[in-house]
Amino acid sequence: MTLLLSSSNAEISERDRRSVFHSWSAQGSLDPLPIAGGAGVEVWDAEGRRYLDFSSQLVNVNIGHQHPKVVEAIRTQAEQLATVAPAHANATRARAAELILERAPEGFAKVFFTNGGADANENAIRLARLTTGREKVISHYRSYHGNTGAAISATGDWRRIPNEYARGHVHVFGPYLYRSEFWAQSPQEESARALRHLERTIQAEGADSVAAILLESIPGTAGILVPPPGYLAGVRAIADRHGIVLILDEVMAGFGRAGEWFAFDAFDVRPDLITFAKGVNSGYVPVGGVIISAPIAAAFDERVFPGGLTYSGHPLAAASIVATLEAMAEEGVVENARAIGETVIGPRLRELAGSSPIVGEVRGRGVFWAVELVADRETRDPIAGSVVAAIKSDLLSRGVLGFTAENRLHIVPPAVIGEADAARGLEIIAEVIDRHGRKA
Structure with a gap:
């Protein structure tokens, strides 16, 4: 096979506009940078x-x-085994999961691999609903969690509104002192009042109906909103008080982006489920996943987990994760x-x-x-x-x-x-x- 290469930016852009349908865009006004x-x-x-x-x-x-180590790992894996069904065991996939778990807090047991961040959040929501027997998911208005059914409904920004087909989603305002919804004058006030808002929303919705609180550790596309002191720890306490699963979305903030392996490492908090994608292999091959705490993983020892993907733990993606995490640690x-x-x-x-x-x-x-x-x-x-x-x-x-x-x-x-x-x-x-x- 010969790749169709072009010699000019104009030719590439014209071919792209003619044949590629772009996300989040009005197609007629596109001018993509080659x-x-x-x-x-x-x-x-x-x-x-x-x-x-x-x-x-x-x-x-x-x-x-x-990065030469990641490119080489993908090439080597492709020559050895380019694909394998997720039902089979594979050494590269197992090593990728082991390295991810090494970076997770104590108490995490397994990794469920997905194709990206959206379906990572989708499956984290599924895990929370199945283990609690509840349905509602609470997330922030200022958030983005992906473009699949539940993930886009959990999202808070404008992209949710034309895509609200999933059920059981409730939104609250998170802390954002610069544009405070709570008339706060300090980070401490903003944190306390946002936590009170969350608590009251849970009470009003019925705590026994809430399966999960899903938050980006640091909301990214919504404005890189670093949480004020005490906020994430306060959310953890609220979740514990009501038996709610805490999911922290590390898709954008994780694996070095915020100067930590996980952004929440800088805060006094440990979630029940962690979603990841992006930085785990820098997007060299599409991949994401859910890091599952031991109690939630054990809930499916004798119970079938009703979810899966053809490319879960794809060997090329797994190889890129192994090389990425090893190189990040070494360098x-x-x-x-x-x-x-x-x-x-x-x-x-x-x-x-x-x-x-x-x-x-x-x-x-x-x-x-x-x-x-x-x-x-x-x-x-x-x-x-x-x-x-x-x-x-x-x-x-x-x-x-x-x-x-x-x-x-x-x-x-x-x-x-x-x-x-x-x-x-x-x-x-x-x-x-x-x-x-x-x-x-």
Whole structure:
């Protein structure tokens, strides 16, 4: 078979528009950027123009592009056994599960592999409902959990509304001090009042009807909303008080993104189920999964679990997980992400927040940051979407591939980024924001 390669960006874009149906898009106005290759923290187009990838594509390429150990592991596995049914045992799959469990807190027993983060959340919800005998799932309005039936209904943002086909979903407001729903003046007030809101919602819904609380440890697409002190521990206490399963969604925040193996490692909390995808293998092969606590896993020792996927624990995906987690440990990738966040990204963004009239707030951990852009710092009115689009376009023209959501620019480079590349990208970002700030 010969790959159909193209020599120009225009040809690739035209072929793509003609034949590919894109997600979350009006198809007629698309102008996709062609990506032909990548290495480390850079990608390039078909004509050789290079971009510093401050998007990590969809905030998933934590180990960087084309890591040689991961690429080699996939190649070696493909030559040995390219696919196998999930009912069979496979050494590569077992090793991937073992390495994931080594990073989980004490008390976790097994891993159920899925094809990605959405069906990881789907199956975590299923596990919670089956083990509790209850139906309702409570999640945040500011959240994204995936685009399958229950996962999109658990999602809080606009994408849920045209897709609400699943039953039993209830939403609450989580903590977000900058735009507090609770008239809070401090992180402590925001945490306490958000917890009270959650508790009262559970009481009003009927605690005996609630199977699970599903939260992103750090909501990602919703704004990289680092929870205030005590919030996640408080949610854990509420869940325990009512016999509710706590599911923490680590799909975006996990495996180095927030400067920890799991983002919740930085908080005083242990969930019952952990969902993952993205950073576990940087998206080199589609994969996700649920890390299952021992009591929930044991509930299915004599009871059939009514769920499964043809590609659960696919050997190519499993091989990429093994290589990724081993390389991340050997190369100190998680430690690097934490250090870059503490010494480079955080300080530079806080400096930008102090000087730019259109930066309302910066927040984040590791290589997981958001710059909230406002039209007025006093009123905190969000900046116009056209300005955000112009900022993203200007960054691209200067060789930085950015990630934007609503009125925010997310700073989410690969976790392997070094100080020099981080500083280079941040200076371009600061210059572009400063230029648009002067126009405001």
